Amino acid sequence: MPNILFASNNLAHWPTARATSQAGTFDDARVPYALMLEEHEILNSPSFIPSTTDDTWIHFRLYPQDSDYNSIPVLCQAYDPSGNLLFRIQKANSTYDHNIQTYLYDGSTSVNQTGNIPFTNTKVNSIDIHHSVNALGITIKVYVNSSLAIDLTLNSNPNNLTPPARFSIGHGFGDVNSNMPVSEILVADGDTRNARLDLLRPTAAGAYEQWLGSLAVLADDDTTTGMTTIAAGQRQTVTLSAYTGASNISNLVAISSTTRGQNSPTGIQHTIRLSTVDYDGPVIPVDFSLQYNITDWQLNPATSLPWVGSDLDLIETGFVSVA
Secondary structure, eight states: OOOOOEOOGGGSSTTTEEEOTTTTTTTTTSSSSSSEEEETTTEEOOOOOOOSSEEEEEEEEEOOOOTTTTOEEEEEEEEEEEEEEEEOOOOSSSSOOOOOOEEESHHHHHHHHSSOOOTTTSSOOOOOOEEEETTTTEEEEHHHEEEEEEEEESSSOOOOOOOOOEEEEEEETTTBBBBBEEEEEEEEOOOTTTOOOOOOEEEEEEEEEBBBBBBBGGGGGOOTTTOBBTTTTTTEEEEEEOSSSSSSHHHHEEEEEEEOOTTTTEEEEEEEEEETEEEEOOOOOOOOOOOEEEEEEEEEETEEEEEEGGGGGEEEEEEEEEE
């Protein structure tokens, strides 16, 4: 199973984003809302730790409502840690079709291709983008509803480009009269086709209540609110909203946004608690600026077996301050 590098269905990760609960534009059994993109709007992800392999997969679901015939808006583009543009996916042409055009870059030149598998209008569609880069070359494959629509290769990497560390999503298939909702956004180092994201939120305090502040702020989609501590070794755990998805679960990821002051601890660990036992993730250094943090548990640490849906009925998640 792949490593999850980024996962989001949260306004707090996308400055300027607004939510929509328009029925039929997202799966409300999995996530509480979709992110609504308005005409020509582009949402930029936080920076995340790039893949340690050649491969990065970006996945999200989108609901095209129209297709602007007066412009060719961006759907998705990604950048490496140095800010180099890696690829650009956009509407193919200035007509009402729903095909994509993709540009692949090496820092000196580019190749491009127009796909022939369109998105379906006024339906929830999926896109999966497989970007691969190493010293010998760069490739991109783009899948529309799991079917291969784009396949491009550059046979060199003269500027030593590396895997994506951030990306943006644009209002690619909407127009002045309609928005384009997106949801269930994932980045992984392995195949994301058929992947789904279930967002579980804090509902009540768990076994530990050592941080200051209201639990409600952990689920309010606001980066200016949060729980605090000035001491190391403080634990906070929470119970989660009910899981209603498939019984087979590939990964359980814990996500937080953090910032620190002059006198605060310098690190954090995500933790999960099962059967009164605490399982702490790796230490994550916390900067003075706002940052995105993720810890990926591919296996249930209590059993060393793959996760199943019933495991989530017993779990608490949370975080620990580190000196």
